[in-house]
Amino acid sequence: MSRQALDELKQQIPLLDYLETHHWQPLRRISRGRWMGLCPLHNDHKPSFLMDPGKNLFYCYGCGRGGDVIRFVELYHQVRFPQALGLLRQWRDWAPLLHEAASFYRMQLHRHAVAVAWLHQRGLRSPELIEHMRIGYAPGGCLRGWLTQLGYPLAALRQAGLVSVPGYDTYTHRIVFPLEGNLYGRSISASAPPHRFLPGTKGGLYLWEHVRQYQEVILVEGLFDYAVLWQAGFHNVTCSMGSHLNAYQFRQLCDSPRTVYLAFDADSNGSGQQAAQRLSQRLREQGIATRRVLLPEGHDPNSFFLAGGDAQGFHHLLQEASL
Numbered sequence: 001m002s003r004q005a006l007d008e009l010k011q012q013i014p015l016l017d018y019l020e021t022h023h024w025q026p027l028r029r030i031s032r033g034r035w036m037g038l039c040p041l042h043n044d045h046k047p048s049f050l051m052d053p054g055k056n057l058f059y060c061y062g063c064g065r066g067g068d069v070i071r072f073v074e075l076y077h078q079v080r081f082p083q084a085l086g087l088l089r090q091w092r093d094w095a096p097l098l099h100e101a102a103s104f105y106r107m108q109l110h111r112h113a114v115a116v117a118w119l120h121q122r123g124l125r126s127p128e129l130i131e132h133m134r135i136g137y138a139p140g141g142c143l144r145g146w147l148t149q150l151g152y153p154l155a156a157l158r159q160a161g162l163v164s165v166p167g168y169d170t171y172t173h174r175i176v177f178p179l180e181g182n183l184y185g186r187s188i189s190a191s192a193p194p195h196r197f198l199p200g201t202k203g204g205l206y207l208w209e210h211v212r213q214y215q216e217v218i219l220v221e222g223l224f225d226y227a228v229l230w231q232a233g234f235h236n237v238t239c240s241m242g243s244h245l246n247a248y249q250f251r252q253l254c255d256s257p258r259t260v261y262l263a264f265d266a267d268s269n270g271s272g273q274q275a276a277q278r279l280s281q282r283l284r285e286q287g288i289a290t291r292r293v294l295l296p297e298g299h300d301p302n303s304f305f306l307a308g309g310d311a312q313g314f315h316h317l318l319q320e321a322s323l
């Protein structure tokens with residue numbers, strides 16, 4: 001890649017936008033339009049991360065690292081230069097599109113009583129939670145029209161997987177949760193496969209930037225488990241979207257000393273608990289303390305709360321969690 005092409009790529013990707021889609025929050029404004037916030041690269045407790053939107057550069061007074069958006073991607077995703085460029089190109093092409101789609105789905109949620117009722121029935125009731133998780137609804141048959149009207153070419157919608165090859169909205173009658181670089185769609189109709197992701201990676205741990213400063217972190221398999229725990233006041237919860245963690249999610253859990261509570265499903269065939277056991281062992285090898293939360297048989301955190309469990313009851317399970 002030529003010097004000029006590199007400069008162009010950097011200009012197309014404002015570091016601040018990139019950071020914000022990775023849930024970084026500017027906390028304090030300082031001179032010359034610069035911002036301070038918590039460092040996403042180390043376990044920061046005071047805002048040591050300086051971000052200069054004018055120069056498109058960052059520097060951390062805590063871990064001493066700094067540079068441009070490409071350097072940030074190398075450090076944040078722990079990849080080499082060529083992979084960092086690939087991730088940035090993908091982000092540049094897809095981020096605005098996915099953001100627009102997610103906003104559209106959020107507007108739709110409140111127009112479709114059936115979707116809100118479905119969420120209620122799964123125990124997701126608080127407006128703060130729906131706002132926090134940016135939950136939306138895909139009725140189907142209207143996203144394509146909306147995005148093309150905004151000027152996005154059909155080819156781009158197909159490439160991102162939002163629209164199928166014949167030209168229909170991919171997500172129909174699905175609750176939609178925005179992830180880092182993807183959208184998860186949960187079907188509310190029994191006749192469709194329940195879980196769907198767009199093509200590409202499922203990304204890192206769910207809303208990791210909100211969680212990583214906690215000494216104790218609860219890890220769950222599903223976003224509905226996440227939702228009921230967050231709603232019950234457990235804000236130190238994150239989700240791996242499945243019992244198998246990708247390499248990036250695993251590195252995130254290991255990025256600083258902490259205790260991880262694994263609250264995986266207690267399915268009758270034992271697969272959730274086996275996955276928890278294997279993960280627990282791998283984490284310990286990296287020096288991370290782990291506890292396995294034993295839910296009543298046949299339950300996951302979501303069904304535990306739906307069956308009448310409350311914050312106190314779950315707290316008790318955390319206290320009882322086995323090594």
Ligand SMILES: [Zn+2]
Nearest residue numbers: 039042060063
């Ligand atoms: Zn740092």
